[in-house]
Amino acid sequence: MSTGLEREPSVEVTEGDLEALIGDRALARDDHLNAPGFVIRPDDVQDVLTDLRDEAGFDHLANLTAQQYPDRYESIYHLRKYADPTQEVSIVVPTTTDEPVSQTAEPVFRTADWHEREAFDLVGIDYEGHPDPRRILLPETWQGHPLSEGYDQEKPQLVTLTEHANPVQPDHHDDESDTMFLNIGPHHPATHGVLHIETVLDGETVVDVDPDIGYLHRCEEQMCQNGTYRHQIMPYPDRWDYVSAGLLNEWAYARTAEDLADIDVPEYAQVIRTMGAELCRIASHMLALATFALDVYGDFTAIFQYGMRDREVVQDILEDLTGQRLMFNYFRLGGVAWDLPEPREEFIEKTRDFLDGLPAKVDEYHDLLTANEIFQIRTHDTGILEPEVAKQYGCTGPVARGSGIDYDIRRDDPYGYYDNLEWDVVTEDGCDNYSRVLVRMQEVEESAKIIEQCLDLLEDWPEDERTVQSNVPRTLKPDADTEIYRSVEGAKGELGIYIRADGTDKPGRFKIRSPCFHNLSALPELSEGEYVPDLIASLGSLDIVLGEVDR
Amino acid sequence: MTGGQIAGTATSPSALPAVPLQETVLLPERLGGLTGLDGFGLGGELLATFLAAFIVGSLMLAMTGVAGPWAKRKITAAFTDRIAVNRLGPAGLFIILADSVRLLSKELVIPENADRPAYDLAPIVVASSALLGFAVIPMGSGIHLADPEVGLAYVFAVSGIASLGLVMAGYASSNKYSLLGGLRAVAQNIAYEIPLVITGMSIVIFAGTLQMGEIVSAQAKPLLTVAGVSVPSWYALVNPFAFVLFLVANFAEVGRNPFDTPEAPTEIVAGYQTEYSSVYFVLIYLGEFLHIFLGGAIIATIFLGGPAGPGPAALGIVWFIIKIWAVFFATQWLRSAVPRVRIDQLIEIGWKGLLVLSFANLVLTAAIVGLIA
Structure with missing residues (x-):
């Protein structure tokens, strides 16, 4: 349960083992900075992934990156272990430009379903045997694949009127059955943004759920590919999980780019980063709690307003620190933008005051929320997500920890200053909506512990050693064809970024691994067979932000 | 638990017939007398009745307007x-004015496939069914429109009509969320109306009458006297168990938290009222508030001594309104x-819990009252 070593260590798989396991199915090596990479044939995908999962324990398909080179398409399966995310392996599957067909990985990892749809949608790789080969982010009528070579952005998307029919028009499932087709969203009080859930109901029971995403797709990956490493990319991460998790997102980019370009971060800046990130986590979890209460209570009730009220205090502190309330843009490669605001004592005291008041507030939440019997009968044993299913869908963060999966990047793949601090990873075994709420509430307390320790450190830090940024070249040009996948523990789970450098000062490929994307894809597992109110509650308990799902 | 309290009031049911029935003057008659309309035969009587109804209706609508x-x-x-x-x-009190202008001047959007007569009638049915109920409620200070012998049965009957309005609204809107809301509303109202009526019947056993005026005057006798202060035998004090049952069933009946499932904004958008806008929306909304107030009025009448309260009897209406608002406040608190x-x-709570408890309450009350009598 703690940062230490109590967890049962997973068997270390060496590169030699991997080479032996993959054997002559490996055509070549294509190592990434974070992991050994093996190039395999497009029709060996399921074989190799199954072996890696079953024989070597790589049970977490963290990400799937698709990209096009002048001479080939490439799908990269980033595999890690839930038991130890520092053990990684990349499986690179090239296909020809003429016939970009690759075997689907969906039977091995359910999460590949959505990922491969996205790869098809944006890059244009076909996955053979995919159960549901539709576009995912763009409309079905879209012409071309925006991230493929030679895609003409200027060309208007001509869609005939008949093809451009109202996507929420269909109003029945099939004529024979007694079921009812119901569009929940894209405009609905409980979808937390523009999410469209195609639902089939049998009475009040949910028979089928199909989340339809993409309404908030803003080409974040491509925008990052058009920005320079040094300054132009950092503002974007704030806009992925835009509600309050800004610094956590920025850290994902900072960590990846710093590892890619081999940049050191001063210890002092790491402490500030850790503190800021945890403040963001508190704000984000407060909002998650508030909106979940909104979903279960049904109105803008006391809990919702209390959540907003307490989050407001955190926002104030973050505003003092960064100058912004949501879109912080505070991290820099090699550190942070500036030191704590002057007068330091005042800032530290203000933050301490907040932390001191927090236990009472958490108690209040427990009184109002988790101790309420109606709340308990509403959330216990609803939205069940078994750990094995969660792993199949690549769920991370509070959603995974609510299913008893002891997985937290902050501890398992340490970065920042987390390693030197005392705190615990919270898990609950209930696998239901109640557990997920409980995990978030306890994580707020853990974050408070971390901030407390950071404040102590910052207060006593010698004045002449307060370096907030290391020396970083004005222009960063990482070597061509260096590839890296790095992740941090965002508010919703493992927020990862894959970058391929192409020798210029802008990334050749920038891929975002969004935890919400994975968590949302598990929604059908949570809600099918339950009642409509439970579907809504489960959706709320996943705590998705559509800005991060659609990117 | 309740037995002791009921036994404590052993004298009240048996002594009831001995209490001289107070000859109350109903509002239409009084108005007729005051304005001299009763000199004009049937026409004048009708006009006086209409005037009286107008006063009561306006009072209730004004209250919803404030609420x-x-x-x-x-x-x-x-x-x-x-x-x-x-x-x-x-x-911010003038917001009432601004809001009424805003709401009434909005465009009335009617869905293409709406089932017209039903769609238009539903808001009227919802609002009027509640207003009808106030006809037999004794509000004190002489404001009492009619006092039929079947008063309590009449109130339950007319307030039950609202369910019909909700179904009409849900079905005629041609919207799936409305339909779900309508279905939920019916299921809920059936499940909770029975415990509501049965708990009401246990009060009838105490009072020995369905007539609202009688039920109120039966509660006027002192239950017990502590240090010179006499506590009236309000049925909420005589049988708190029935009071709680009735309160819970009433919250379900008017569709308020924790039983606001027919509207359930986060689940089915707004339930049966999803497709209603402008004046129709106002009517439905009004109807809901009127039903909360009617629920409050019933609770006040059969459990809280109606308009009874300290001070002169002329203050009755004030006490009555305070009691109604207390119930309204409770609904907002729960919300x-x-x-x-x-x-x-x-x-499940309705059929397996409340229904069983309300029957137990009825049988127990009947047994105890029978024993004492």
């Missing part, structure tokens, strides 16, 4: 650490603080 746009916001704001309306007039139960849990 909807203003009090509801202020109460919820107080519970949730906010300020709410405060720009127009003292404490802010209590989660909503799921529809299947709601039905």
Whole structure:
């Protein structure tokens, strides 16, 4: 349960083992900075992934990156272990430009379903045997694949009127059955943004759920590919999980780019980063709690307003620190933008005051929320997500920890200053909506512990050693064809970024691994067979932000 | 638990016939006398009755007017650490005016496939069914329109008509969310109307009559006297168990938290009222508030001694309104603080819990009253 070593260590798989396991199915090596990479044939995908999962324990398909080179398409399966995310392996599957067909990985990892749809949608790789080969982010009528070579952005998307029919028009499932087709969203009080859930109901029971995403797709990956490493990319991460998790997102980019370009971060800046990130986590979890209460209570009730009220205090502190309330843009490669605001004592005291008041507030939440019997009968044993299913869908963060999966990047793949601090990873075994709420509430307390320790450190830090940024070249040009996948523990789970450098000062490929994307894809597992109110509650308990799902 | 209290009032049911029935003058007659309309035969009587009904109706509508746009916001704001309306007039009171103009001047959007007569009638049915109920409620200070012998049965009957309005609204809107809301409303009303009526019957056993005026005067006798202060034998004090049962069933009946499943904004958008706009929306909303007030009026009448309270009898209406608003306040409190139960849990609580308890209460009450008599 703690940062230490109590967890049962997973068997270390060496590169030699991997080479032996993959054997002559490996055509070549294509190592990434974070992991050994093996190039395999497009029709060996399921074989190799199954072996890696079953024989070597790589049970977490963290990400799937698709990209096009002048001479080939490439799908990269980033595999890690839930038991130890520092053990990684990349499986690179090239296909020809003429016939970009690759075997689907969906039977091995359910999460590949959505990922491969996205790869098809944006890059244009076909996955053979995919159960549901539709576009995912763009409309079905879209012409071309925006991230493929030679895609003409200027060309208007001509869609005939008949093809451009109202996507929420269909109003029945099939004529024979007694079921009812119901569009929940894209405009609905409980979808937390523009999410469209195609639902089939049998009475009040949910028979089928199909989340339809993409309404908030803003080409974040491509925008990052058009920005320079040094300054132009950092503002974007704030806009992925835009509600309050800004610094956590920025850290994902900072960590990846710093590892890619081999940049050191001063210890002092790491402490500030850790503190800021945890403040963001508190704000984000407060909002998650508030909106979940909104979903279960049904109105803008006391809990919702209390959540907003307490989050407001955190926002104030973050505003003092960064100058912004949501879109912080505070991290820099090699550190942070500036030191704590002057007068330091005042800032530290203000933050301490907040932390001191927090236990009472958490108690209040427990009184109002988790101790309420109606709340308990509403959330216990609803939205069940078994750990094995969660792993199949690549769920991370509070959603995974609510299913008893002891997985937290902050501890398992340490970065920042987390390693030197005392705190615990919270898990609950209930696998239901109640557990997920409980995990978030306890994580707020853990974050408070971390901030407390950071404040102590910052207060006593010698004045002449307060370096907030290391020396970083004005222009960063990482070597061509260096590839890296790095992740941090965002508010919703493992927020990862894959970058391929192409020798210029802008990334050749920038891929975002969004935890919400994975968590949302598990929604059908949570809600099918339950009642409509439970579907809504489960959706709320996943705590998705559509800005991060659609990117 | 309740037995002791009931035994304590052993004298009240048996002594009831001995109490001289107070000859109350109903409002239409009094108005007829005051204005001299009763000299004009049947026509004058009708006019006086209409006038009286107009006064009572206006009073109730005025209360919903205050409750909807203003009090509801202020109460919820107080519970949730906010300020709410405060720009127009003292404490934002003039928002009532602004809101009525706003709501009434909105465009009336009617869905293409709406089932017209039903769609138009539904809001009227919802609102009027509640207003009808007030006809037999003794509000004190002489405001009492009619006092038929079947008063209590009449109130339950007319307020039950609202369910019909909700089904009409849900079905005729040609919207799936409305349909789900309508279905939920019916399921809920059936499940909770029975415990409601049965608990009401246990009061009838005490009072020995369905007539509202009688039920009120039966509660006027002192239950016990402590240090010179006599506690009236309000049925809420005589049988608190029935009071709680009735309160819970009533919250379900008017569809308020934790039983607001027919509307359930986060689940089925707004339930049966999803497709209603402008005046129709106002009518439905009005109807809901009227039903809360009617629920409050019934509770006040059969459990809280009707218009009884300290001070001269002329203050009756003030006490009565205070009691109604107390019930309204309770609904808002619950709305802010209590989660909503799921529809299947709601039905289960209704049929397996409340129904059984209300029957137990009825049988127990009957047995005890029978024993004493």
